[in-house]
Amino acid sequence: MTGxxxxxxxxxxxxxxxxxxxxxxxxxSLALHPGEIVTIVGPNGSGKSTxxxxxxxxxxxxxxxxxxxxxxxxxYVPQRLMIDRTMPITLRRFLSLPxxxxxxxAQEALAKVGLAGQGGLQMAALSGGxxxxxxxxxxxxxxxxxxxxxxxxxxxxxxxxxxxxxxxEAVRAETGCAVLMVSxxxxxxxxxxxxVICLNGHVCCEGTxxxxxxxxxxxxxFGLGTQxxxxxxxxxxxxxxxxxxxxxxxxHDHSHDHSHSxxxxxxxxQDPHHV
Amino acid sequence: xFDDFLIRAALAGVGLSLxxxxxxxxxxxxxxxxxxxxxxxxxxxxxxxxxxxxxPITLGTLVVSAAMALTVAGLxxxxxxxxxxxxxxxxxxxxFGLVAVSFFPMVRTDLSAWxxxxxxxxxxxxxxxxxxxxxxVAALIAWRWQALLTATLNEDxxxxxxIHPGRERxxxxxxxALTVAVALKVVGALLIAAMLIIPAAAARGIARSPEAMxxxxxxxxxxxxxxxxxxxxxxxxxxxxxxxxxxxAVFVLAAGFGRMRRQG
Numbered sequence: 077m078t079g080x081x082x083x084x085x086x087x088x089x090x091x092x093x094x095x096x097x098x099x100x101x102x103x104x105s106l107a108l109h110p111g112e113i114v115t116i117v118g119p120n121g122s123g124k125s126t127x128x129x130x131x132x133x134x135x136x137x138x139x140x141x142x143x144x145x146x147x148x149x150x151x152y153v154p155q156r157l158m159i160d161r162t163m164p165i166t167l168r169r170f171l172s173l174p175x176x177x178x179x180x181x182a183q184e185a186l187a188k189v190g191l192a193g194q195g196g197l198q199m200a201a202l203s204g205g206x207x208x209x210x211x212x213x214x215x216x217x218x219x220x221x222x223x224x225x226x227x228x229x230x231x232x233x234x235x236x237x238x239x240x241x242x243x244x245e246a247v248r249a250e251t252g253c254a255v256l257m258v259s260x261x262x263x264x265x266x267x268x269x270x271x272v273i274c275l276n277g278h279v280c281c282e283g284t285x286x287x288x289x290x291x292x293x294x295x296x297x298f299g300l301g302t303q304x305x306x307x308x309x310x311x312x313x314x315x316x317x318x319x320x321x322x323x324x325x326x327x328h329d330h331s332h333d334h335s336h337s338x339x340x341x342x343x344x345x346q347d348p349h350h351v
Numbered sequence: 352x353f354d355d356f357l358i359r360a361a362l363a364g365v366g367l368s369l370x371x372x373x374x375x376x377x378x379x380x381x382x383x384x385x386x387x388x389x390x391x392x393x394x395x396x397x398x399x400x401x402x403x404x405x406x407p408i409t410l411g412t413l414v415v416s417a418a419m420a421l422t423v424a425g426l427x428x429x430x431x432x433x434x435x436x437x438x439x440x441x442x443x444x445x446x447f448g449l450v451a452v453s454f455f456p457m458v459r460t461d462l463s464a465w466x467x468x469x470x471x472x473x474x475x476x477x478x479x480x481x482x483x484x485x486x487x488v489a490a491l492i493a494w495r496w497q498a499l500l501t502a503t504l505n506e507d508x509x510x511x512x513x514i515h516p517g518r519e520r521x522x523x524x525x526x527x528a529l530t531v532a533v534a535l536k537v538v539g540a541l542l543i544a545a546m547l548i549i550p551a552a553a554a555r556g557i558a559r560s561p562e563a564m565x566x567x568x569x570x571x572x573x574x575x576x577x578x579x580x581x582x583x584x585x586x587x588x589x590x591x592x593x594x595x596x597x598x599x600a601v602f603v604l605a606a607g608f609g610r611m612r613r614q615g
Binding site (some may be wrong): 165 | 379382497498499501503504505506507508509510511512513514550555558559560561563564
């Protein structure tokens, strides 16, 4: 994928990062192109959040470099936001940080994430799911070219997770922004991911969700839980899906996969299901 | 009207509240109470420095307080065990300061003025300094308000929006040093942190937005100054501690009011 198409929005070349002497990331290269959805998976301590923070420019790499397109607008959704109880702040006020937004813009953003009319709530009183949506609403107000999400569905139940992924997909479809997401779940990623990057200090493997789930590196690392497949949250595009998610265990139900409209997965000419 | 020492004292209290209100809100939100203590205690060392070098007292305290605040901020950035480090620094600064000023006999006789303030003896020049310092701190915080709030909520979030959290921290550190320098005469080194924290904490009980909390802290600080002065006149109590007593009383009232309102 790298190198094809338009210039990348963010590019990392041969990143090495150290934390107190220990090497957390080694020789990581990746590029994020406009409109792509890329999911980074990896076990605890694999450097996922570190990579995200390096791409944001918060952490300086020991070696290698990160280049961002000039004037790149990034919408960042952190892993969690602890609002100190000593800080009185409503959701509406939070949306105006750091740039003030009009009432109409705020209402629109809240409606988009399913928090219409909730602007008066105190941030410290939000539930986990509401907080994630609030963070997403604020990120969207920056009109981002890239949405960066660090384990956004942590603490959500399965329907909540599926709904959040649908929301992200809708946002991408509407605004055309690229999405770079770190997932805490090794076996379930967003079906709409154009690419999955499997990280464990270095890039173990990458490709479409199907390609990654069949890669020996991925199986060696996470293979046991769901018999080695990467289950996908998907939804049909031609009708409403009431249920939380479709879990496709591809090597059990191979033909089913072809009935879906995500045709791009087959362009790689690989059949991942009979390894 | 500035010839009346009581009016000068009242105005000094109000002027100081301009700085301690908004700055105190950040001290509360960022849990910098001990940080404030360390910086304020360093002011006594600043007095000794000023006397030794014939500098104006305010300048001496400003320099030493800023040095202390920058040191603490630097250590915090390197991830030291802050609670212990701040405890060591805050108390050592005070002890070193007290030992240092003991070499100046004329201060030795009047030590309590530096520890607890001497608001009733504020001169016209000192009053002007308090208002100038208060106005600078208030303006600085107002100017950086949006960035400061964002960085206080979450530094990564701020970073992703193009804000440098370190720079905003520096703004607060310098504002704190300036506040300490002008507050020394009013409430004294030992009670500056109280003047920062108590009005802001009182305002928390009734505020629903960060702006309301900062402005409420200004109002409560000013009210406490006036009420404390009255108490001091009426009962012949020390003025600085009386102001803090009044602020603490407002805190209790606000906490009760906040609880009542929450229970409807």
